[in-house]
Amino acid sequence: MRAIDRCAQTNRWRHYATGEKLLLAVGLMIISLDSVGWTGQIGLLIAILALMKTGPGLRLHDIFKAARVPMLFIITGTLAQLVSVRMVGFVPTLSLVSTDAAYSAGFVALRSTTCIAALLLLALTTPLSSIVQLLQRMGLNAELSDIAMAMFRLIWLLLDCLEAGQQSLGSRLGYTSNRRMLTSNGLLLASLLPRVLGRAQRIEAGLAARGYGGRLNFISVEQPASNVRLLMITCLLGSVAVLMWCAP
Template identity: 35%
Template sequence: MFALDVAAHTGPWRSRHPGEKALLSLGLLACAVILPPWPGALLSGLAAAVLLVGPARVSPAVVLRAARVPLLFVATSTVPLVVTVHAPIRLTVNTAGFGTAAHTAGRSVAALTCLLLFSATTPLSEVLPRLQRLGVPAAVTEVAALTYRMLFLLVESVRAVREAQAARLGFRTWRTAYRSLAGQAGAIFVRAFSRARRLEEGLALRGYTGSLAVQVEARRMSPPFLVASGGLLVLIVAVTAAVVVGPQW
């Protein structure tokens, strides 16, 4: 399993209702997106980070591992805001873009932290069935569930093929490495296609009629948690309004 999935299934918030965590995480995400970067997005990101490593007990190493690729994307996306390309080939630094780049990067990192708060505390197996109860078409939730399941099979296939190639000295030189990568792609495609066909045949033999019956464990909303979440969101909005609107008065 992925590190985030392990954290979601083993963390102390595992027994909480997904609606509670959605209210908190998506509420913080809304504050990070709607409110000004300073101090709204900063407060939202800090609150999500503190909740992640504090009450949710998610390891900082797991958070950094899950966030490293999105953070790299954020870093590369801010480069065009501070660098200008002139004809024919000349690069100049746009000092006026540093503020925009900082605001964009800060808001993006805050939003990413809020999303990690939800994904690291809520298993997907508990979210999809409840989405169907909220009116999301069954076809959408089932395709998402099957895709999620196939990801683990794909990662397992990649690991098995790579270990087999490494045992045969498939990565000894650059030439053999390129050849092994090409063979790896072909083998993984064949395995994935075969697994998908077997999955389809298995569903058909079990009388699949267009919807999968999934038993969901009943969970109750916690009023103290909801009140605390709402209070935190109101506090962030109030502090942001005081900082932004206060000096104007």
């Protein structure tokens, strides 16, 4: 999460409107879901990775690091689809699926990978606060958006307290052996929730001291949406859709 937020705050597309990046990412996902050819999916995946590298200037290391968890889920699901379980008498027997089923499983994995890449294009270039602001302008209830931001802030508090506790225990030789590691982790987990709640109460007091009236407002550094850029994105998506339709 730290790497994703760092990329979202420091990339070259940070000052572009969230709606423009959302249109690009969602459009690429729709094109991927509508395509049925291997060549088109592979070409689209390579094009998205190249766009993430050359456009916002994201490092491939950060992209692959952010994609580890969803890719692990895709690989696990694909491997499960390649195995069939049959009951021979009362004994379960494992066997590989047919060639057509393996072909379908591989294509689903490729399409899922392409959609994940399009989603990461949005996540690695746009902070969550900007997405919430866009949803508010589109009619999202203010209470729901505040709850989402409060939960996001609590996650950061949890990670900060966890990291500080691990550093403190490590400096006190709390991880020199397996037994000490278990004891140290137990003490850390037992003290984690009270520390997070204490930090959350201080944040609440700080908001009240600054005149919090029921809605969280953020300073936006984004440019207004440009009709020229929206037209360019639409033309780009249309061209990609035509190429995907022509690809085998």
